[in-house]
Amino acid sequence: MRGYEMLEELGERTQGVWHPSPGSLYPALRMLEDQGLVRAVETDGRRQYELTSEGQADQETRAAGPAPWEAMMDAADQAELSLSSTLRQVSMAISQVAEAGTADQKAQAEDLLTGLRRQVYLLLAEATDTATTPQPPAPGASPDVWRRVEEYFDGALIGADDGLSHALAASEAAGLPGINVSPSQGKLLSLLARNIGARRVLEVGTLGGYSAIWLARALPPDGRVVTLELDPRHAEVARENLAQAGLADRVEVQTGPAAGSLQTLAGAGVEPFDLVFIDADKKSNAEYFGWAMRLTRPGSIIVIDNVVRGGRVADAGTEDPNVLGVRRLVDAIAAEPRFDATTVQTVGSKGYDGLIVGTVTGP
Numbered sequence: 001m002r003g004y005e006m007l008e009e010l011g012e013r014t015q016g017v018w019h020p021s022p023g024s025l026y027p028a029l030r031m032l033e034d035q036g037l038v039r040a041v042e043t044d045g046r047r048q049y050e051l052t053s054e055g056q057a058d059q060e061t062r063a064a065g066p067a068p069w070e071a072m073m074d075a076a077d078q079a080e081l082s083l084s085s086t087l088r089q090v091s092m093a094i095s096q097v098a099e100a101g102t103a104d105q106k107a108q109a110e111d112l113l114t115g116l117r118r119q120v121y122l123l124l125a126e127a128t129d130t131a132t133t134p135q136p137p138a139p140g141a142s143p144d145v146w147r148r149v150e151e152y153f154d155g156a157l158i159g160a161d162d163g164l165s166h167a168l169a170a171s172e173a174a175g176l177p178g179i180n181v182s183p184s185q186g187k188l189l190s191l192l193a194r195n196i197g198a199r200r201v202l203e204v205g206t207l208g209g210y211s212a213i214w215l216a217r218a219l220p221p222d223g224r225v226v227t228l229e230l231d232p233r234h235a236e237v238a239r240e241n242l243a244q245a246g247l248a249d250r251v252e253v254q255t256g257p258a259a260g261s262l263q264t265l266a267g268a269g270v271e272p273f274d275l276v277f278i279d280a281d282k283k284s285n286a287e288y289f290g291w292a293m294r295l296t297r298p299g300s301i302i303v304i305d306n307v308v309r310g311g312r313v314a315d316a317g318t319e320d321p322n323v324l325g326v327r328r329l330v331d332a333i334a335a336e337p338r339f340d341a342t343t344v345q346t347v348g349s350k351g352y353d354g355l356i357v358g359t360v361t362g363p
């Protein structure tokens, strides 16, 4: 509601007194009455509302800024206005029918109007409640809830695996940062690999080998993961973790800048990879995607991690090199007709982030 103007627009106003016709002004006046700004008075058996002294003072000062009661009457007020106006129109239409018809028709029309009024009042009351009752925040908005939900699902859907647990513990003990994928993301990678019958997987960004273990577990006995890692210390911890998980012969950790390793793989004309997981330095994402397209075949899957970055990806004016790296990647994907992709936004122990998952569609 826009203050008293709405009352003036709707009702017959005479020097601060309103004569509400049923359905048109009652809800607005009742709210004003609750605020002590108007009071109901009975005159000749007819209910009227008039301004209290507070209402008068309020009306005088409202030009200086929004009145306190206006804040209460925002979202629902447009609905009230339109419901009230609808009711008045219905009322006028029924009066016309009643005037033109028989006594029976008139009685029926009045019954109909009474029922309609009741429904509209209920709707108005609901709208008012919604607008004035503070709503609790959505439970899903809290990182603490994300974590608990993740624990719940992981507990139910992801079994214990000594190799994975050891990799996490050993990586932490070795001082590696905890920037590995979460268990549910690792499981997603392994499901994707298994569902396409992947035999050859390429990973860019090994860290301590946690995601490499997930991927390698999804492959048949003759399957192979090639994983690329810049930091020799990370590569060393990863090799130990992979050996501990019984996967030393299935996973090859190549040390050095990934761009060079990718170029070498492409130059050597290696058999195409069925799945590529890109999870290294984000500023080089577009370059890695370009290599991934060269090292795959139609039907291969490419997954790129950390593309939402707490929502910052949508900031077109960003100067964050990692976000810029993601946005360059998205441009490259959008311009690549042989790759069909989508984004999955994620929340959980790793905060608010997301993955791009796509399929290579052409040679």
Ligand SMILES: C[S@@+](CC[C@H](N)C(=O)[O-])C[C@H]1O[C@@H](n2cnc3c(N)ncnc32)[C@H](O)[C@@H]1O
Pocket (backbone or CB within 6 Å): 179, 180, 181, 204, 205, 206, 207, 208, 209, 210, 211, 212, 228, 229, 230, 231, 234, 256, 257, 258, 259, 279, 280, 281
């Ligand atoms: C997010 S972590 C990988 C996490 C791993 N995929 C997992 O989920 O267990 C990124 C890794 O990429 C490595 N890295 C950063 N820049 C790189 C580069 N230019 N070439 C290869 N690896 C790089 C980092 O040293 C780090 O170990």
